[in-house]
Amino acid sequence: MAFRWLCLAAAVLALELPVRGQNNTVGQGIITVQDGKFGDAGCREFQFSGGNVWELMEATAGRLKPNGAFPNGQTVTQHLFSQAVADNIQVIRTFAHGATPNFILQTAPGQYNEEAFRALDQIIADADAAGAKLILTLTDNWRTDDGLLGYVYWAGGKHPEEFYVNPAVIALYNNHQRAMANRVNTITNRKYKDEPAIFAWDLINEPRSHCDIAKPNATCEAGQTAAIQAWIQQAADNMKLEDPNHMVTVGEEGFYGFGAPAASLATNPNSDSTGWATRSGHNFLENHRPASIDFCATHIWTDNWAVNATDGVNPADFISKWIAQRAADASSLGKPLVIEEFGKQLQDFSAASIAEIRDPIFRDIYAALQNLETVKGVAYWEHDYLNGATKSDNLVRRGDSTFTNILLPAAKAVGVKVAALPPVNGCVPGPIMASTGGGIISSLSSVNSPQPPSVATSGRKLLAV
Numbered sequence: 001m002a003f004r005w006l007c008l009a010a011a012v013l014a015l016e017l018p019v020r021g022q023n024n025t026v027g028q029g030i031i032t033v034q035d036g037k038f039g040d041a042g043c044r045e046f047q048f049s050g051g052n053v054w055e056l057m058e059a060t061a062g063r064l065k066p067n068g069a070f071p072n073g074q075t076v077t078q079h080l081f082s083q084a085v086a087d088n089i090q091v092i093r094t095f096a097h098g099a100t101p102n103f104i105l106q107t108a109p110g111q112y113n114e115e116a117f118r119a120l121d122q123i124i125a126d127a128d129a130a131g132a133k134l135i136l137t138l139t140d141n142w143r144t145d146d147g148l149l150g151y152v153y154w155a156g157g158k159h160p161e162e163f164y165v166n167p168a169v170i171a172l173y174n175n176h177q178r179a180m181a182n183r184v185n186t187i188t189n190r191k192y193k194d195e196p197a198i199f200a201w202d203l204i205n206e207p208r209s210h211c212d213i214a215k216p217n218a219t220c221e222a223g224q225t226a227a228i229q230a231w232i233q234q235a236a237d238n239m240k241l242e243d244p245n246h247m248v249t250v251g252e253e254g255f256y257g258f259g260a261p262a263a264s265l266a267t268n269p270n271s272d273s274t275g276w277a278t279r280s281g282h283n284f285l286e287n288h289r290p291a292s293i294d295f296c297a298t299h300i301w302t303d304n305w306a307v308n309a310t311d312g313v314n315p316a317d318f319i320s321k322w323i324a325q326r327a328a329d330a331s332s333l334g335k336p337l338v339i340e341e342f343g344k345q346l347q348d349f350s351a352a353s354i355a356e357i358r359d360p361i362f363r364d365i366y367a368a369l370q371n372l373e374t375v376k377g378v379a380y381w382e383h384d385y386l387n388g389a390t391k392s393d394n395l396v397r398r399g400d401s402t403f404t405n406i407l408l409p410a411a412k413a414v415g416v417k418v419a420a421l422p423p424v425n426g427c428v429p430g431p432i433m434a435s436t437g438g439g440i441i442s443s444l445s446s447v448n449s450p451q452p453p454s455v456a457t458s459g460r461k462l463l464a465v
Helices: 002-019 056-060 076-086 114-130 148-154 167-182 219-242 315-333 351-371 401-419 440-445
Strands: 032-034 037-039 048-052 089-095 106-108 133-137 198-202 247-249 296-300 337-342 375-380
Touching: 037 375, 048 133, 048 337, 048 401, 056 076, 056 089, 056 114, 076 089, 076 114, 089 375, 114 133, 148 167, 167 219, 219 247, 296 315, 315 337, 315 351, 337 351, 351 375, 351 401
Parallel strands: 048 089, 048 375, 089 133, 133 198, 198 247, 296 337, 337 375
Antiparallel strands: 032 037
């Protein structure tokens, strides 16, 4: 009977795939990790070229305006996702907690700005309609409002380090995870945990130790690294409890900390005598080891880390070693690697500056996506979705050589590469949507099919574990 159910599932899947509104069938349904690869509901391997749009909630709510109207009366999100998918930019990473103090999602513990939530509803619905995927961050290390320090203050704490160790703070964060997973989208009428447009959750954008690295002590060194590791384990486990359908990653930059091998530590951007990267609280390999972390993710910021030629560093050499070490660690864990944030600051947007300063960085990173087996996705900062109206020295405009000569060809190459890949080894087709959100499983129930195995009803994957 189980075999008959699987055959029927595959048949229904084959009928449903072409009507999802995508320009190709790769990326259908909820994406999972299978055999160390991203696999879609039809067992096709999913790799992607993506972009970051951090203020998308604000723009969707009309708080940010584009430079001129979009064609055919499209809204911001309709334009963003339809154009991105047409360019084969399949994944957009955005802050799901708000990026500015005057427009945040959670205004007090358990109290939410409904306007912001409805904007997020729209983002998810329009991404799904276009066939795009989303990486959503749950909170941010760098912000107080609805960010790391905000949670500390809500719990009556004072120091940012309490975010990782104070039980009251952790409880508030866990409550937010539950609220996000169980939010019912006012447009799709699905809970977020059932939304096929969500690719993954970032637990926090760029967690860091907040010790005074200029005055290191035992707690700042090994103690805080251990505290962040314990927090990652607990937060990831809890997110899987609240949302067993979607993938989870940390959202960190990806430094190596105390206890890491010397070869790994050598790839850190320790550009001054404090050894700040080693004391950041990260330990890339260990941070991504928990079973509840589905894939490894890293960021690359040569400007923020002082690893440019003006700092006496060869950035191409730094990037090559940075990616290679993290790819090797991801491979050892049997998990994909995503370079989910990278960019290059420009003092001016002249064609010469773009070609000389930014293009080489982007070219090297996209080469990793094409050539390294473990690297399964990249997302640059920052995608231009407001027709150049975004105020950012990292903005990649559509007319820039970075976009026309590097991003577009690379995105097309990913599409060509993925189209030629065989099905994911050992994979059995999964649901288009999670079990509580409709799709194949609910469709099968109407024809008196036997219930699928329990591992399928969770909506994660039809695969023996």
